[in-house]
Amino acid sequence: MTTAEQARLDQYDGEENEPWRAWGPYLSERAWGTVREDYSPGGTAWDSFPHDHARSRAYRWNEDGLAGISDSNQYFCFSLAFWNGRDPILKERAFGLTGNEGNHGEDAKEYWWYLDSTPTHSWMRWRYHYPQNEFPYTDLVHTNRARGVEDTEYELVDTGIFQDDRYWRITAEYAKSGPEDMCIRVHVENKGPDEETLHVLPHLWFRNTWSWGLAGREAVPVLSGDGGTLVGEHRVLGRIALTGSGEPEALVCDNVSNAQRLWGVDGPSYPKDGINDHVVSGADTVNPERRGTKGALHYVLTVPAGGTAEIRLRLRSEGPDSEAVGPADLDTGFEELMTRRQAEADEYFEELTPDSCTADEANVLRQAVAGLMWSKQYYHYNVSRWLEGDPSQPDPPEGRRHGRNEHWWTLSARDVIVMPDPWEYPWFAAWDLAFHCVALAEVDPKMAKEQLLLLLQEWYLHPSGQVAAYEWAFSDDNPPVQAWAALQIYRADGCRDHVFLKRVFHKLLMNFTWWVNRADADGNNVFEGGFLGLDNVGPFDRGAGVPAGDLLEQSDGTAWMAMYSLNLMEIALVLAEHDPVYRELVMKFFEHFGLIAAAANKIGLWNEEDGFFYDVLRTRDGINIPMKVRSVVGLLPLVATTSVSAEAMDAVPELRKRVKWFFENQTDKADLLMGCVDMNKSHRLLTMMTFEQRPRVLARMLDEGEFLSEHGLRALSRIHKDQPFRLNVNGTDYSVSYEPGESHTTMFGGNSNWRGPVWFPMNYLLIDALDRHQDFFGDHITFQYPTGSENQATYGTIADDLAHRLVGVFLNDEAGHRPVFGDEKLFQEDAAWHDQIPFHEYFHGDTGAGIGASHQTGWTALTINLLLRKSRPHRTAEMDPAVSGPPARAE
Incomplete structure (x- = not known):
């Protein structure tokens, strides 16, 4: 059955070449604190561009926001901002701690979820829980900074900010009428016991490409406000318009830095934080003529306890040679489109989901796909330009030429990439991306191939043949999993695309030679x-x-x-x-x-x-x-x-x-x-x-006292809980102990731990290896499973059970609890939180609780493959005469 969503994918991939992926959730959730925005002498990225600067300082390379979308070149950006009337700043972007502030490394201190997305982003849904009382920025920083690695992290829920359900439940839904015509519905629900007021500010702005002195990019786009509409003119995009329902106030400033606040020198009258200052403190910082490069439609919603409110928006592009944008349908046509696109998404996921999946598994599968889709981010980083500096800006510090990424001057990126995590890791990582592509191949094989080939292109691949590892240190060694991933994608796509295999193979010949020599x-x-x-x-x-x-x-x-x-x-x-x-x-x-x-x-x-x-x-x-x-x-x-x-x-x-x-x-x-x-x-x-x-x-x-846990295979044997490894080399003592949760060592910053937790990519590789053995041996060989038990299982049966254990991290157990939530009562028992699934970086080796980056659906999206295997039987000697092995025996 060809669904409407599959037809759109076919239109994009085929001769029609309809640009259904031209717009998507390509706006990062964090651009501050990244290497490419680091202008410090010592390479201290977190300190060079902190969260406190983000509302006031124009980004050089890409933008960020909440529930954001952009075009694939990120010329325009759209996102949502909120204000509860009590916070010191608008909630324009997710807040989190830097490495120096967090007792277990950097991480986000907010709660948002990706609930839905089709591969073409014809339908998307995002949810956010925003406190009604003042957001505890200072408390989160000071308390976590005071805690040591032996202490638990201090999370937003621990502050008591959600007590008595005093929060806004905000849902944003997106439906494409066409590739460049997006209907947006923002639904807000007052979960608290009292009437409350929420300011909602849908933002439209242009990425700053004009402030850096680059030839051909001097033209400054114009955004103007008129009633409930923001209309922009851009040299490449042409005309683009955001129209809102009701009677919002249009506020406009400029997407340029507030030089007075940041550096104490004169600057523009209506800088980037002009809308923030105007709404929060009534400052005269928005242009009264409603012209600039950054704008918002300002809604003030007063909602009774338990009540709801809705805002409708339409974002449309008319192209470079367009006439004036006509009236936007926000009524009958809008509602019909939203209903149709949601039904088409339901149809798509029903077709994708195996019949054997439970309703709970189907929900997890759908959110895993959504998280993977929302992890697509526009990524821009020209290392040569970054090293040399921009013509109209001060020269970079001299140490930069001999510091981070100095040998990668050939790397020039400007692409949409499936990131590990759009907040904590808003940059590509080579081995992460290979696993992302394996998951992506199940829903969008063409993009999976494009993504895998991307880092092998000459503008990414080092002349020596090395694949760039990740932004923080391109020269680090990531495991060479690209060839394995290429085979996985080739098979998922029906074993037909030999041109894809050739392209991968020729590039990897260079990389293999680099590995052998290096x-x-x-x-x-x-x-x-x-x-x-x-x-x-x-x-x-x-x-x-x-x-x-x-x-x-x-x-x-x-x-x-x-x-x-x-x-x-x-x-x-x-x-x-x-x-x-x-x-x-x-x-x-x-x-x-x-x-x-x-x-x-x-x-x-x-x-x-x-x-x-x-x-x-x-x-x-x-x-x-x-x-x-x-x-x-x-x-x-x-x-x-x-x-x-x-x-x-x-x-x-x-x-x-x-x-x-x-x-x-x-x-x-x-x-x-x-x-x-x-x-x-x-x-x-x-x-x-x-x-x-x-x-x-x-x-x-397969020993439950060693690697095998209820939730998959641990990265370290549990035997080291009682028998730590110790070594003295040249008078220095070293040790390794079983640590099933957060790391107690500061090695690599402490926000990642391979000393006991469960990691999906390694489990998936081992499951794949067991499948390969099953293909060869069939049902001829069995093992004790678990070790020491009387149960005998084939390679394939073991692989299936490991997949079941991994997926079980997200599923309700007999008590109705999801292991991923750990002991957090709010998440386990409150219906408003319980069915929204976070896909963490890794998981506690004993309890299955989520740890690390809370939105790393990237490689944890392998959940998709693990659930889809339920409909794909193993090959055995009986099923495939080409597969044969020795007589049956137990190993």
Whole structure:
């Protein structure tokens, strides 16, 4: 069945090329405190542009706001602002703590949710709970700053601000009449016991492109107010208009910095914070002629206890050569469109949701898709321009040329990117984005491909072949998961798009070469990737280097490279069926994998005594010390797995010969990497773990006293709760203990923790690895599951149960509680809060409570894939004659 939403996607992707994605939720929730807005000598981004400056200072690179939308170039911006009559400032953007202010690192101290969005943003819904009493800005900062890492975080709900339900429940709904015609309904509900007044200020403004002295961008757009309408003229957009229902007052100022407030020098009469100052304190800071570059329609709504009010808005673009904008329909046509688009969204999600899903699961699936869609952000950062400075601005500090991102002068970004989190992480991260694309492929395969290819384009990829890690430090090493993600997207899209695979493959050839030359110090095929995204998983900061003179051979770095080799081999195998040029590359990556897998075992990453993979510290004295931290680092070799069918070998006869030669002539290595072979059909399982190692690792992974929790696999074994790992190197003591929640170490700022919590991306990789084993073995092999129980389960059954445990974080249990909310009574018991789902960065290893960034639907959106697998049975030997394995047995 082709739904109306799918038809819009087809129009965008096909010859009609209707720009249904031209407008979307591309406005970040935070632009302050980012690296690109950092103009400090010491690279202190949080302090250089704090929240207190955000209302007064014009952004250089992109804008922010609440429930915001923009065009894909962010020439115009729309967002909502509110004032409860008591706050010292308008609520124009979400508030949160900087790294220096939070006892567990930076995070947002607000409550908002993404309830709905279709892939084309034809229908979107956003909700926010805004306190009626004065927002406790100072209390949140001072109390959190005074707490230590051993203390719990002080959250907005802890301040008592929501006592007696004294808050506004605000819902914004968006429906597109056309690609550039948006109907907006703002619904406010007074949840409190008394009549209250709320100021609602829908804002329309132009991103400041004219203040920096750049040639061709000097023209200043004009926004004018007339009654209930704001009309803008822009050199690229043409005419754009925002029309509101009722009789709001149009307020207009300029999107330029308040130089007097910020720097004590003369500046414009009606600066960026002019509307704020006028509404809050009655200042004469809006232009009486209602002309400028930033405007708002000011509504004052007095609502009785338990009552509601509604505002209708219409935002339309008429293009660069348009005539005057005509009257906007805010009545019958508006209502009909909102009803139709919501029904079409219902139809779309009904088609997407497996029949086996419960109503609760369907709700979680829909909000996971919504969070992923709302995470699309306009991202602009030209590193060369940032390093050199703008023509009309003061020169950057000299230290900038020798500081952060100094070697990335070729990176020039101006795109819509699916961000990890539009408030806490409003910038791309390479390995995060790969997982985002895997989730995105389930609803918008074309955009998933575009996003995965984006960071491999020449204006992102470093000339050396390195993929930029993330804005805070582009040169950090993120795990090379792009080839794995490309295969996931290719399969989700029906295994048809070979051009996409070719484009990915050619770029990743450069990146693979960079990895081999960069991260294998001794040329022994064992890798020292450094940080690799796992923050504080080890006893010391791997990104900062190990004790002087020593070398850390990394189990995860080596496993990532083994997996990378296999993934590239798989892509080359697919392409070789259509082009024999790729046959030689199949052999190249097969041999890379073979050498890496063999070296990992030979050099001692495998510990026979413990039956587990560890990092190994090689000291300057030539002593190898196994770092016996039982963590996800030692589980990762399981993901370096694939099977090669007889049909694939027949399609690439050179591979059959090369495999035969390798096993006959490299016997010392072949014995170590030969996971399992069905000699009758030459159907081979290539895996970094030997047949003997696999059950020993899985026994630990599936042990509820170690990695297995009710909510997925922990990043660190629970055994370290009573048996911390301790190490003394060169007189310095290091240790690792089981920490299932927030981190108690300040390594990497303390807002991320890999010492016990559950992380969705790593769980998903391991589930995928189990699926691959199921494809090869079918139902022939079973394991104790959980370890020590009498229950026997196949690889596929274990994978399904792990998916169930992960998704269960968000679902109601028998008591009607969602583990993600932890012990917070308001969220667990109040119907106004309970069914709105936050998708956190990671989750408590014992309770499943959400931790870290509360809106990181990015990679936690893999919830989508985990729920959709309910309708996709495993392949088994009985279902697919090409899949075969040894006789049934228990490992």
